[in-house]
Amino acid sequence: xTARGAGAAIEAEGLSRHFGAVKAxxxxxxxxxxxxxxxxxxxxxxxxxTLFRILTTLQRPDAGSARVLGxxxxxxxxxxRTRVGYMPGRFSLYADLSVEENLRFFASVFGTTLEQGxxxxxxxxxxxxxxxxxxxxALSGGMKQKLALCCALVHTPELLLLDEPTTGVDAVSRRExxxxxxxxxxxxxxxxxxxxxxxxxxxxxxxxxxxRGKILEIADPRRIGERFxxxxxxxxxxxxxxxxxxxxxxxxxxxxxPFGDVVHYTDARPGGDARAIADAxxxxxxxxxxxxxxxxxxxxxxxxxxxxxxQRRGAEAA
Amino acid sequence: MTSALGERSIEVDGLTRRFxxxxxxxxxxxxxxxxxxxxxxxxxxxxxxTAIRMLIGLLAPSAGSARVAGxxxxxxxxxxxxxxxxxxxxxxxYEDLTVRENITLYGGIYGLSDIAIEKxxxxxxxxxxLRDDIDARVKSIPLGWKQKLxxxxxxxxxxxxxxLDEPTGGVDPITRRQFWExxxxxxxxxxxxxxxxxxxxxxxxxxRVSIMVDGRIVALGTPAELKEQYEARSIDDVFVRLARAGTxx
Numbered sequence: 001x002t003a004r005g006a007g008a009a010i011e012a013e014g015l016s017r018h019f020g021a022v023k024a025x026x027x028x029x030x031x032x033x034x035x036x037x038x039x040x041x042x043x044x045x046x047x048x049x050t051l052f053r054i055l056t057t058l059q060r061p062d063a064g065s066a067r068v069l070g071x072x073x074x075x076x077x078x079x080x081r082t083r084v085g086y087m088p089g090r091f092s093l094y095a096d097l098s099v100e101e102n103l104r105f106f107a108s109v110f111g112t113t114l115e116q117g118x119x120x121x122x123x124x125x126x127x128x129x130x131x132x133x134x135x136x137x138a139l140s141g142g143m144k145q146k147l148a149l150c151c152a153l154v155h156t157p158e159l160l161l162l163d164e165p166t167t168g169v170d171a172v173s174r175r176e177x178x179x180x181x182x183x184x185x186x187x188x189x190x191x192x193x194x195x196x197x198x199x200x201x202x203x204x205x206x207x208x209x210x211x212r213g214k215i216l217e218i219a220d221p222r223r224i225g226e227r228f229x230x231x232x233x234x235x236x237x238x239x240x241x242x243x244x245x246x247x248x249x250x251x252x253x254x255x256x257x258p259f260g261d262v263v264h265y266t267d268a269r270p271g272g273d274a275r276a277i278a279d280a281x282x283x284x285x286x287x288x289x290x291x292x293x294x295x296x297x298x299x300x301x302x303x304x305x306x307x308x309x310x311q312r313r314g315a316e317a318a
Numbered sequence: 319m320t321s322a323l324g325e326r327s328i329e330v331d332g333l334t335r336r337f338x339x340x341x342x343x344x345x346x347x348x349x350x351x352x353x354x355x356x357x358x359x360x361x362x363x364x365x366x367x368t369a370i371r372m373l374i375g376l377l378a379p380s381a382g383s384a385r386v387a388g389x390x391x392x393x394x395x396x397x398x399x400x401x402x403x404x405x406x407x408x409x410x411x412y413e414d415l416t417v418r419e420n421i422t423l424y425g426g427i428y429g430l431s432d433i434a435i436e437k438x439x440x441x442x443x444x445x446x447x448l449r450d451d452i453d454a455r456v457k458s459i460p461l462g463w464k465q466k467l468x469x470x471x472x473x474x475x476x477x478x479x480x481x482l483d484e485p486t487g488g489v490d491p492i493t494r495r496q497f498w499e500x501x502x503x504x505x506x507x508x509x510x511x512x513x514x515x516x517x518x519x520x521x522x523x524x525x526r527v528s529i530m531v532d533g534r535i536v537a538l539g540t541p542a543e544l545k546e547q548y549e550a551r552s553i554d555d556v557f558v559r560l561a562r563a564g565t566x567x
Contacts, residue, residue, distance in 0.1 A: 043461070043488055043490035043491075043493075044461055044489065045460075140362070140363050141362045141363065142362060142363070167487070167488060168362075168407075168487060168516070169362060170361040170362045170516055171361075171516060171518050171554060171558060171561070172361055172558055172562055174516075175558070196487070196488045196489075197516075197517075198491060240523075241502055241506075244499075257492075257495050258495055258523060260518075260519040260522040260552060260553075261522040261542075303491050306490075307491050307492050310490065310491075310492055311492070
């Protein structure tokens with residue numbers, strides 16, 4: 001979170017922006033290192049799009065400041081625009097132009113050519129090249145997304161900003177898209193992407209968890225479990241609804257959330273010995289007539305941490 | 319999973335839809351029991367939306383048949399529409415109407431009496447804890463509440479089947495889980511829930527799931543059965559394997 005001097009790709013300090021009574025962004029500070037793949041993870045309405053629009057100079061902050069590639073987002077907006085690539089959340093290409101025409105158009109807007117941009121976009125463009133004469137409006141969702149990525153990269157930007165590139169995309173296509181981003185990052189490009197899908201955090205070097213305009217946490221996704229202050233217990237039983245009710249009735253129960261085919265349980269109080277908690281849960285479930293419960297101690301994932309932070313913030317606000 | 323009577327609220331047999339030379343849905347067959355939570359999975363472009371449009375009576379099949387809530391979708395589409403609920407990710411609520419006005423409007427569309435609407439409104443705002451916001455415009459209430467309200471409106475008329483098309487997209491992880499409890503509660507009263515999602519952990523919450531690849535249903539069973547059959551740790555793994563195999567073909 002500390003400023004890293006002129007070397008940072010992005011430095012944001014106390015960014016705020018409201019729309020009427022709604023605080024879309026509330027005192028947001030972070031930095032992105034050159035060459036980093038940085039993720040903003042949070043649900044709809046968290047402020048992700050407003051943040052991206054400020055970083056791409058399409059909107060001004062009410063308070064705070066941000067420097068992108070060393071340039072001020074308010075004063076130097078014109079210089080920033082030629083040096084960043086932006087893929088907005090909503091499909092914003094020309095539906096009536098062909099794939100190739102869209103690319104040539106975006107290249108010309110930035111005063112370059114498709115040929116000059118070819119090197120960076122090659123690994124993506126080759127996947128849509130067979131359809132280069134097709135109207136963009138007639139492409140499948142996945143192809144549209146790849147074309148939009150090419151258009152955002154055709155002027156060889158130093159920083160790529162992607163606002164929810166995978167929203168509404170199936171689990172397989174989402175993986176493939178992140179594979180592409182990793183390839184781009186390996187070529188030295190700095191990438192900032194936002195997503196509502198928590199499982200995509202693991203593809204980033206660092207993630208900022210964002211909710212209702214505020215950053216809850218910035219962390220390395222591989223180490224985010226360290227932010228969890230109590231043992232986490234996973235329980236499996238055939239009758240999930242009964243299991244949920246029984247766990248919620250367990251003395252000392254804190255959070256009880258379904259997680260795929262298991263239920264995650266924590267005590268209300270932090271600390272505590274994991275094995276003792278697991279034993280107590282096991283005994284209590286047996287006493288409540290859930291005979292087939294399998295209880296184990298697990299490491300928290302990003303979604304566990306996100307929910308714990310949401311609840312803590314909710315408790316503070318109340 | 320199966321109701322006491324073993325009654326089926328969705329029966330699909332060889333359902334097919336062609337657009338020109340392209341077969342979007344290719345001879346799919348499955349049954350869903352009354353009160354079951356059925357997950358309908360597939361990659362983008364696999365044919366899910368086309369299949370759902372046929373099941374809710376909006377698109378005529380090219381071949382095969384489907385009965386939903388006891389009515390044939392090809393010959394009795396209007397009766398199908400009257401006996402189902404539908405909620406898509408982009409909510410069907412009117413943002414400039416209040417919570418109460420939205421409920422009244424949909425109650426009227428579904429043909430409920432004024433007394434029934436009044437009663438349902440009270441029940442619904444109590445259950446969703448929306449009493450203080452009943453006269454607030456929908457656009458001013460938080461996204462998570464909006465989504466639960468949209469669901470409640472979709473089942474306002476006690477339909478035999480409710481179709482949920484990516485109901486939890488973009489929703490925070492706590493609200494997403496609360497939403498699934500709402501689904502369970504609804505299914506427990508006997509309403510069949512037919513749901514699509516891109517969150518593979520949610521597939522695990524379904525009684526049974528089907529996975530569609532290139533217009534066909536390639537896997538169908540309880541989450542436990544599918545994981546065993548494909549020797550996978552999660553439905554996500556099963557899905558990735560089947561969907562990848564489909565695109566490669």
